[in-house]
Amino acid sequence: MAEKLRLELVSPEKQLLSIDVDEVVAPGVEGEFGVLPGHTAFLTALRIGELIYKVNGKEEYVAIEKGFFEVSNDKVTVLAEGAELGREIDLEEAIRRKLEAEKALEQMRHEDEIKFRKAEAQLRRELLRVSVAEKYKK
Template identity: 50%
Template sequence: MANTIHFEIVTPDRKLLSEDVEYVGAPGINGEFGVLPNHIPFLSALGIGSLYYKQGGKKYYVFIAGGFAEVSPEKVSVLAEVAEKAEEIDIERARKSADRAEKRLAQQKEKVDFARAQAQLARSVHRMRCRESAVAEGTCRM
């Protein structure tokens, strides 16, 4: 179709997604970016956050943590360190992970790896937001 772009998400473990979509919005390291069919080519590092794509007029969400996006006029390829579809996110596990990270940050001990705890907290919070966004859109059930 002329109004779609091929979209793939690949992690070290699996090919998560390979679909023709209408739009892709992703958390670039320097801010969020959007891609429509026939976009100019570019490469971007990815941050932590919710990537979403539109298919059939609906938004679908995927949690992303690190990696790269390569955009061409016909295709968006995401090579992600971590990627989970919103419906795969275990919200209770994410809450527990966020609680553990907050406790580590509050301890303020020298042995606590502050940057690692901050990253864990960010991943957990963004996983929960991704899942909540998908539920709000009606593309994922609780």
């Protein structure tokens, strides 16, 4: 059994990670799940949330939007509609954008349902970005 997993994280814009890791925890549509070296092959859908990976016992965090997660032969491939490494998120800017999303959501509450849902999704993204970025500010 391999001692490490190869983690490949790709968004439409770029490849964010290609690294050997000890463990990956991801936000599946059916709930959070973890993968260790030697895990059986599978493919699943991801929801917006935190992807956590460990390297030599240190946790790293990534804000991801929905996508797909595949495990095969000790390689994890994550294809996400959007992703940001937690250490690269500007916390102050993320908080500002979260507040803007909350304000837009409140203004749309009684207006157009489609616009409301889009604003709600934007708020979820910004809440995630703040949560992930805060882990690096402690």
